[in-house]
Amino acid sequence: MNAAAAQAGPFLEKNEKAIGDTARFVADSARTLREDLGTLEEEAPAAAKDARAASGTLDGVHRARCEDPVPPDPACPDLEKARDAAAGAAAVAEDVDALVTAHREDLKQLDGHLVTLEEQARTLAARAPRLSEDLDDAVTKINKLDAGAAKVAAGAKRLTKGLGTAETGATDLDKGVGELETGAGDLNGGLLKLVDGSGELAGGLHEGAGKIPDYDERDRERRTGVMADPVRLVSHDLHKAPDYGTGFAPYFIPLSLWVGAMVAYMLIAPMNRRALAAGASAWRIALAGWLPVVAIGVAQTLALMSVLHWALGLQMARAAGTVGFLFLVTACFAALVQWLNARFGAAGRILVLALLMLQLTSAGGTYPVQTSPGFFNALHPFLPMSHVVDALRRLISGGGLGPVWQACAVLALFTAGALALTALSARRRQVWTMDRLHPELTL
Incomplete structure (x- = not known):
């Protein structure tokens, strides 16, 4: 009700x-x-x-x-x-x-x-x-009726107790009749208990009879329906994506930016050889190899989002925030790919591809990451693309900005760390060791 x-x-x-x-x-x-x-x-x-x-x-x-x-x-x-x-x-x-x-x-x-x-x-x-007031009054009366039913149940319990007391008194009375001389006192006590129990029984019956509800057929059908189905499940979506393309966009946009950085460093050296030979500052060498790819990534981001919005109809809750956040994503991905290529050389390209595979399987872009094996659940919070996917969902479909600020902080740390490691790799390449002068194997 x-x-x-x-x-x-x-x-x-x-x-x-x-x-x-x-x-x-x-x-x-x-x-x-x-x-x-x-x-x-x-x-x-x-x-x-x-x-x-x-x-x-x-x-x-x-x-x-x-x-x-x-x-x-x-x-x-x-x-x-x-x-x-x-x-x-x-x-x-x-x-x-x-x-x-x-x-x-x-x-x-x-x-x-x-x-x-x-x-x-x-x-x-x-x-x-006064229809709404009458409805409130009816609900109040139904609630009082429910409370009365609880009291009837309590009265029935007391009635059961009184019947037990009456049974005990009857037993004592039967025993007292058999032993008249010695059981007169017991008979008197049993009669008193019987009187008390009868009084409780009469009071409980009177009180219970006054509180028993008189339902008509319609009320009985309603209460039967409520008892048969007391709980109704209601579900609704928060910031629902209008189509599958919008739902998968936070997954495929960072994938395209990572591939763009990977292809860029196939054409551009991660560290300038002239700057290395000239003994330039390690940070200058790292930035000189990073900034051109960042510029290419910014252009790629603008072209990508233009096609998605004007050609494919992607609607974003926060368009400017999305583009600005993707500039930071481009900078971070470029720094990571640069370091892997600078530190490991040709093997770094394999590591870039392997890191991409790990991020795709642990980012939770297609299905919730909780449905993936435990290994990918463990990797999920430590890879940058996981935070990028969560942030883009809020920026494109709407929602709180907490994950966005968290993702910005994580990407900034990854970018700074990758640039520092690239500078360290440049410093090592400027130091000539006996192994570099006389390698163990020559081709």
Whole structure:
């Protein structure tokens, strides 16, 4: 009942005026219809009589002016049409009169139904401003009824206890009759217990009888429905993506940026050889190899997002924030790919591809990462693409910005760490060791 009231209450409160206006309109319409039915019943015989008289008059005029031996009159065609029309009108009026006469009882029943409809509609119109209050009162009474049922249950429990006490007293009474001389005191005590138990029984029965609810058939059906289905599951989506493309965009956008950085460092050296040979600063060498790829990545990001938005119709909740965040993603991916290539050389390209595979399987871009094996669950929080996917979902589909700021911090740390490691690799390449001067194997 409380669940039903929670659904119906706001509707009644919002539409009380409309319900009252509609009820008054129904009542006024019922009264007007009753008046029209009374007018029809009263005037139908007179209308039929007048129509018959008019038809006879026109017929006589037509015979007098248009039939032989009287010479034909030029108005005869019009008189003939008027005579036929009057005859038709008289026939219709007679049919209406016959219909009203034949169904007089039905019209009386209809009038009674209209009276009832008008009364009920006016009653509803009068109570319309208080419908939500009446519903609250009904719910309050139902809750009191429920509390009364609990008290009835408690009274039944006390009744059971009283019956047990009465049984004990009866046993003592039987034993006292057998031993009259020594059991008189026991008999007296048993009678007292029996009186107490009977009093409790009478009080419990009286109290319980006054609190037993008297449900009609409709109330019993409602309570049966509530007991059969007491809980209703309601689900709704938060920031739902309009289509699969929007849902998968946070997964494939960083994938394309990583591949772009990987291809860029296949064409651009991660560390400038002239700068290494000239003994330039390690940080300068790292930045000189990183900034061109970042510029290419920015251009790639702008082209990618332009195609996704204007050609494919990708809608973003925060378009400017998405593009700005992807610039940071491009910088981070470029720094990571640069370091792997600078530190491990040709083998670094294999490591770049392997790291991409690990990120794709642990980022949770297609299915929740909790459904993946434990190994990828363990890797999930430590790889940059996991944070990129979570942040892009908030930026594209909407939601809180907490994961976005967290992802920015993580990407900034990855970028700074990768640049530092690239600078360290550049410093090592500037130091000549005996192994580099005289390698163990020469080709």
